[in-house]
Amino acid sequence: MKTILLNLTVIALLITVVASDTPATAYTNHTVGGPAGWSFDAINNISATNYSSWAANQTYNLGDYLIFNTNTNQTVIQTYNETTFSSCTTDDASDDDTFHYNGGGNEFGQNVTIAVPLTTTGTNYFFSDAEDGLQCQRGVAFEISVNRGLGLPPSLNQPPPPPYIEPPGPETSQMTPVNINGGSPEIDNSALRSVANMRFLLSPLLIGVTSLLLAF
Numbered sequence: 001m002k003t004i005l006l007n008l009t010v011i012a013l014l015i016t017v018v019a020s021d022t023p024a025t026a027y028t029n030h031t032v033g034g035p036a037g038w039s040f041d042a043i044n045n046i047s048a049t050n051y052s053s054w055a056a057n058q059t060y061n062l063g064d065y066l067i068f069n070t071n072t073n074q075t076v077i078q079t080y081n082e083t084t085f086s087s088c089t090t091d092d093a094s095d096d097d098t099f100h101y102n103g104g105g106n107e108f109g110q111n112v113t114i115a116v117p118l119t120t121t122g123t124n125y126f127f128s129d130a131e132d133g134l135q136c137q138r139g140v141a142f143e144i145s146v147n148r149g150l151g152l153p154p155s156l157n158q159p160p161p162p163p164y165i166e167p168p169g170p171e172t173s174q175m176t177p178v179n180i181n182g183g184s185p186e187i188d189n190s191a192l193r194s195v196a197n198m199r200f201l202l203s204p205l206l207i208g209v210t211s212l213l214l215a216f
């Protein structure tokens with residue numbers, strides 16, 4: 001019975017996708033929060049808009065970008081780890097599944113635009129950990145599900161961040177370079193290249209983007 005229901009759901013979803021006037025024929029840029037941008041309303045102590053309902057109203061594919069129109073009072077944290085997302089903090093987060101996009105400003109309230117490419121299918125979580133997690137707790141957070149769509153475009157074809165691979169030994173860090181962790185050189189090289197790609201992609205667009213901060 002469950003299987004039948006699931007199948008019906010899948011069929012219904014497929015019909016919806018087919019019937020929709022936006023099949024994946026191009027890459028899409030999603031402006032996070034629409035006109036509200038990525039912001040926290042300090043006066044009312046609540047997110048500037050309902051980011052969950054904004055997020056639920058769109059379809060996401062590999063190669064799409066999320067465009068965060070924000071200011072330096074917010075942070076943009078991307079994680080693939082539900083625990084990290086739920087906790088609203090990066091304190092215990094791993095470098096392998098959690099990324100901090102830095103708008104480059106070092107003063108409060110400076111406007112920045114941060115473009116985050118979607119490079120991994122499945123659930124992606126986003127939140128602002130500013131004000132010790134308060135912004136996230138008060139709604140500056142959302143999750144999306146990324147579909148394959150057209151697949152990654154050549155410019156993003158080495159997904160930054162590299163996929164998490166279970167380390168072979170207990171003390172092995174994913175971020176230690178090349179020869180230490182016994183991974184194949186190809187994988188390590190692509191990981192390095194992909195980070196470089198990120199810089200290349202983001203830096204012309206954003207004033208002073210410093211790329212991913214790989215440690216918190």
Ligand SMILES: *[C@@H]1O[C@H](CO)[C@@H](O)[C@H](O)[C@H]1NC(C)=O
Pocket residue numbers: 027028029065115205
């Ligand atoms: C989407 O955003 C990216 C990154 O800012 C940019 O390179 C690209 O031109 C944008 N695409 C569209 C269709 O606006």
Ligand SMILES: *[C@@H]1O[C@H](CO)[C@@H](O)[C@H](O)[C@H]1NC(C)=O
Pocket residue numbers: 045137138
């Ligand atoms: C905002 O709401 C949180 C509870 O979610 C509360 O702890 C905090 O004191 C509030 N801040 C202000 C300025 O009202």
Ligand SMILES: *[C@@H]1O[C@H](CO)[C@@H](O)[C@H](O)[C@H]1NC(C)=O
Pocket residue numbers: 050051052053054056139
């Ligand atoms: C945001 O919208 C979702 C439905 O999309 C709803 O479940 C949720 O309660 C809303 N959050 C707030 C804080 O209103």
Ligand SMILES: *[C@@H]1O[C@H](CO)[C@@H](O)[C@H](O)[C@H]1NC(C)=O
Pocket residue numbers: 053054057
């Ligand atoms: C959802 O998207 C539709 C079509 O793009 C739009 O008309 C509607 O206002 C959106 N709803 C929300 C809650 O953003």
Ligand SMILES: *[C@@H]1O[C@H](CO)[C@@H](O)[C@H](O)[C@H]1NC(C)=O
Pocket residue numbers: 081082083084087092093094097
């Ligand atoms: C998710 O992150 C938490 C810390 O926030 C960590 O304890 C846990 O091992 C991570 N889960 C996975 C699957 O990596």
Ligand SMILES: *[C@@H]1O[C@H](CO)[C@@H](O)[C@H](O)[C@H]1NC(C)=O
Pocket residue numbers: 071073108109
């Ligand atoms: C940013 O935060 C500072 C310090 O809390 C505050 O004075 C300022 O009004 C905020 N700016 C914006 C645009 O939210």
Ligand SMILES: *[C@@H]1O[C@H](CO)[C@@H](O)[C@H](O)[C@H]1NC(C)=O
Pocket residue numbers: 037111
């Ligand atoms: C920063 O962004 C806010 C909200 O979009 C806008 O009202 C303000 O004029 C912008 N400030 C500057 C200096 O561009």
